[in-house]
Amino acid sequence: MKRLRILCVLAALLYSGAGLSASDFAVRFMPAYNTTDEENYDNSTGGYAGIDFAPVTLRGRDSLYCALLAGLLPIQASGINTLNTYTGTLALGYNLRITDRFSISAEGFGGVWAINEDKEQELDGASGIVYGGRGMANFHIIPELSAGLFAGYSVFAYKPVPFVSNLEIGLCLRYSLSKGLFSKSDIELVEADTKQLFPVFYSRYDDHSFGSLTFVNRESNDIKNIDVYVYIEAFMSSPTKAFSIPHAKRGETFTCELTAFLNENILNNLSAIETPAVITVSYKSLGKTVEYTEPVSFVTLSRNSMTWEDDRQAAAFASANDVSASMFAKRVKSIIKDNLSPSVPENIQYAAAMFAALKQYGINYVVDPSSAFTDNTGTSSVDFLQFPYQTLRYHGGDCDDLTILNCSLLEAIGIETAFITVPGHIYMAFDAGVKPADAAKAGECIILDGKVWIPNEITLPQDSFALQRQTGIRQWKKYGKEAKLLPLKESWKEFAPVAVPDSDVRLELPSSSDILREFKKQL
Numbered sequence: 001m002k003r004l005r006i007l008c009v010l011a012a013l014l015y016s017g018a019g020l021s022a023s024d025f026a027v028r029f030m031p032a033y034n035t036t037d038e039e040n041y042d043n044s045t046g047g048y049a050g051i052d053f054a055p056v057t058l059r060g061r062d063s064l065y066c067a068l069l070a071g072l073l074p075i076q077a078s079g080i081n082t083l084n085t086y087t088g089t090l091a092l093g094y095n096l097r098i099t100d101r102f103s104i105s106a107e108g109f110g111g112v113w114a115i116n117e118d119k120e121q122e123l124d125g126a127s128g129i130v131y132g133g134r135g136m137a138n139f140h141i142i143p144e145l146s147a148g149l150f151a152g153y154s155v156f157a158y159k160p161v162p163f164v165s166n167l168e169i170g171l172c173l174r175y176s177l178s179k180g181l182f183s184k185s186d187i188e189l190v191e192a193d194t195k196q197l198f199p200v201f202y203s204r205y206d207d208h209s210f211g212s213l214t215f216v217n218r219e220s221n222d223i224k225n226i227d228v229y230v231y232i233e234a235f236m237s238s239p240t241k242a243f244s245i246p247h248a249k250r251g252e253t254f255t256c257e258l259t260a261f262l263n264e265n266i267l268n269n270l271s272a273i274e275t276p277a278v279i280t281v282s283y284k285s286l287g288k289t290v291e292y293t294e295p296v297s298f299v300t301l302s303r304n305s306m307t308w309e310d311d312r313q314a315a316a317f318a319s320a321n322d323v324s325a326s327m328f329a330k331r332v333k334s335i336i337k338d339n340l341s342p343s344v345p346e347n348i349q350y351a352a353a354m355f356a357a358l359k360q361y362g363i364n365y366v367v368d369p370s371s372a373f374t375d376n377t378g379t380s381s382v383d384f385l386q387f388p389y390q391t392l393r394y395h396g397g398d399c400d401d402l403t404i405l406n407c408s409l410l411e412a413i414g415i416e417t418a419f420i421t422v423p424g425h426i427y428m429a430f431d432a433g434v435k436p437a438d439a440a441k442a443g444e445c446i447i448l449d450g451k452v453w454i455p456n457e458i459t460l461p462q463d464s465f466a467l468q469r470q471t472g473i474r475q476w477k478k479y480g481k482e483a484k485l486l487p488l489k490e491s492w493k494e495f496a497p498v499a500v501p502d503s504d505v506r507l508e509l510p511s512s513s514d515i516l517r518e519f520k521k522q523l
Contacts, residue, residue: 023055023178024054024178025176025177027050027174027175028048028050028052028067030047031045031047032045032169033169034046034073035168036164036166044076046072046074047071048069048070050069051067051068052174053066060220060250061097061220062094062095062097063097064094065095065107066090067090068090068091069087069088069091070086070088075164086116087112087113087114088111088112091107092107092108094106094107100140100221100222102139103138104136105138107133107135109154110129110132111130112128115127126163128156129157130156131157132152132154132155133152133153134150137150143179143286144176145174146172146174147172147173148174149170149172150172151167151168151169152167152169153166183291185290185292186218187218187292190216190253191214191255192213192296193211193212194258194297194298196210197210197300199266200305200316200317200498202262202498203496203498205260205262207259210298211258213279214254214256215228215255216251217250219285220250223247223248224246224247224248226243226248226254226281227241228242228280229241229280230258230260230278230279231278233276234265235262235266235275239280240261242257267501268501269300269301271302272300273299274300275297276297277297277298279296280293281294301382302384303500304384305384305385306382306385307382314385314403315486315492317386317388318388318417319408320408322500323503324389324392324393326408328409329408329409330413331509332353332357332409332515333353335512335519336349336516344523345433345434347430347431347432348433350415351415353522355461355522356518356521357509358405358409358461359462359518360514361395361510362395365397365399368397385401386404387404387498388503392405399427399459402458403427405458406428407428410430411488415430415431415433416431416488419484419485419488419491420455420483421484422478422479422482422484423482427457427458428456428458429454429456429472429485431451431453432454433452435452444473445473448485454472455473457469
């Protein structure tokens with residue numbers, strides 16, 4: 001037994017140190033009943049123990065293996081006490097896996113045998129060569145454990161005549177160290193298609209893919225109850241089950257679309273970083289739960305990143321809950337609410353008030369040559385968009401930044417807004433707050449889906465509210481069917497608005513008198 005323990009340790013060191021992850025090490029125990037062709041010898045029980053090494057897999061799940069075995073054959077004869085014959089053999093065999101649970105194998109072996117000297121019985125020691133073969137039928141109980149029956153024949157050679165020939169039958173228990181002690185799984189990741197993570201869409205990743213992984217079942221049998229879990233430690237409190245299928249045949253591939261419940265920590269990301277993740281595949285193999293883990297990584301972009309593959313995505317940046325924008329809008333509303341004219345729709349007056357306040361605040365249209373809607377619209381190129389509080393802090397932005405800000409301000413006081421996109425440009429519209437039958441009260445407008453919309457060209461923040469409206473409707477008419485109106489209320493169903501943690505910034509707002517004076521100019 002001491003020698004067997006040493007062999008097990010050596011196998012473990014070889015497996016972990018030599019990187020033989022595709023191979024299989026196993027131990028086997030073979031109690032046997034022996035009968036000889038010599039009349040003077042009685043039948044006896046003995047057995048073998050040893051280590052198998054299968055370096056080659058054939059036909060998907062058959063294996064070519066070698067084994068190092070130590071054996072004990074008690075010799076019982078009339079007139080002498082039992083003598084123990086010890087054997088050490090090297091075997092070469094082939095295991096044919098017929099079904100998931102049943103296999104047969106055949107092996108030939110050769111080695112040495114020895115009988116120790118017995119001074120008490122005045123018997124000299126002896127040794128020689130042993131050779132033979134055996135066949136086995138195996139039942140695979142769980143992936144690492146099989147049990148079966150074997151039968152074999154061995155010849156104990158000696159000069160001038162063979163010492164004895166032996167017929168044996170017995171049981172065989174085989175335990176795979178690779179699958180048992182080392183928890184080896186034969187699932188393999190064969191293809192990974194990971195996408196960039198956009199923090200502003202973190203809640204969308206609950207049920208929208210940010211990549212896919214393709215696995216193949218390399219187990220020797222079909223597997224069941226397959227679940228794939230995603231865990232990104234930096235942005236998750238626990239793993240998310242992203243994929244589940246009931247069954248995968250041996251050799252079958254399956255593709256998992258990656259989804260995850262990410263938390264708001266991702267919104268603290270201010271630059272692109274490499275983010276590690278762990279993918280775990282859990283499944284049943286021959287009734288046993290097996291897990292396979294694979295490290296992967298994603299590029300997490302800054303929270304200001306977005307592409308224009310879908311213009312509605314910008315709606316995630318427009319939020320009525322942006323603290324700075326909400327405070328700004330509600331302050332403006334409180335200043336002018338008692339100075340509204342009964343002859344002009346209320347929503348139009350509040351939009352004019354926001355224009356007046358932003359003009360007094362010193363907001364400016366600034367073209368960013370490295371991040372422009374004109375260059376990026378309809379592409380997968382990553383653009384940099386500002387949140388409302390950033391545009392207020394910086395006192396300016398490009399067309400998408402000003403659109404997001406103006407939509408957020410009006411949404412914060414309960415006025416519905418929309419994006420308007422035309423080739424190379426984005427601006428906004430707001431709900432006039434009148435019924436289509438009364439659209440004349442709103443002036444030139446867009447009537448769509450039962451609402452009266454006022455186009456507002458926000459890139460003229462230092463001109464006049466009237467000019468913004470005139471320019472907005474002119475562009476809508478100019479581009480005809482190419483112009484699109486995208487209500488935020490609808491866009492938010494796909495791209496939920498995000499309010500970042502530090503949107504509460506200190507702003508020096510214009511005085512009430514300056515806002516009120518400018519407001520009256522705009523009506």
